[in-house]
Amino acid sequence: MSPLTEAQLRAALVNTTRSERQRMIVPDLDAIRWDRLEYLGWRDRKQPLxxxxxVEIDAAPVGIILRAPETSSRRAAMCAWCEEVGDGSDTSLLVxxxxxxxxxxxxTIGTLVCSDFRCSRHVRRRPTLAETGTDDDEARAAVVERRIAGLQERVRRFVEEVRSTA
Structure with missing residues (x-):
């Protein structure tokens, strides 16, 4: 993902009001490893929900605001974006x-995603022998590349669905 400025992040949001964009707390952009992200996701520390x-779509950033429910149940669930399975505290329903x-x-539209938005880290984890079928570095690299491409596609599709007015 290409590095973004605070102004670019605010301008990228497609489903917010002007006041929501102004209230948004931006993460520390200098601390982000942009080259290891398929999308940028974060929680607002002043607005916990x-x-x-x-995400980049056609080389331009497109962003959305999501809301978490005030209460949530805790049970094992799979992130719809990176397809990592975690316990109830690892995934959240976001709308x-x-x-x-x-x-x-x-x-509205909702999805189950990693609560900490660490999907890019999850897709880069070392594949198991069961996932590759062989103990070969090239096979492992191919699995990681497929995971990365899948993550990019699923996040892009969700954001495009939010952006769609049809």
């Missing part, structure tokens, strides 16, 4: 208001 995700008029009418 607010989260953000930004995004759709962009445009349909979103202003209350239309």
């Amino acid at each position: 607010a989260a953000y995700a930004v 995004a208001r759709r962009a445009g008029a349909v979103g202003r009418k209350g239309n």
Whole structure:
């Protein structure tokens, strides 16, 4: 993912109001390893139920605001983006208001994602022998590349669905 500025992050959000963009707390952009991210996701430290995700679509950043429910149940679940399975504290149901008029009418879409947005780290973990079928470095690298491509595609599809006004 290409490095982004605070202004670019705020401008990228497609399903927010002007006041929501102004209230958004941006993470420390200098501390981010951009070359190891397929998308940028973070929780707002001042608004614990607010989260953000930004992905590049057609070489431009597109971002969304997501909301967590006030209460959640804890049970094992798989992240819909990186497909990592964790216990109930590792994944969260996050809901995004759709962009445009349909979103202003209350239309939303939800997904289960890693609570800490560490999907990029999860897809880069060393594949097991069961995943590769062989103890070969090339086979492991191919598995990681497939995981990365899958993560990029699933996040992009979700953000495009939020952005869609149809």
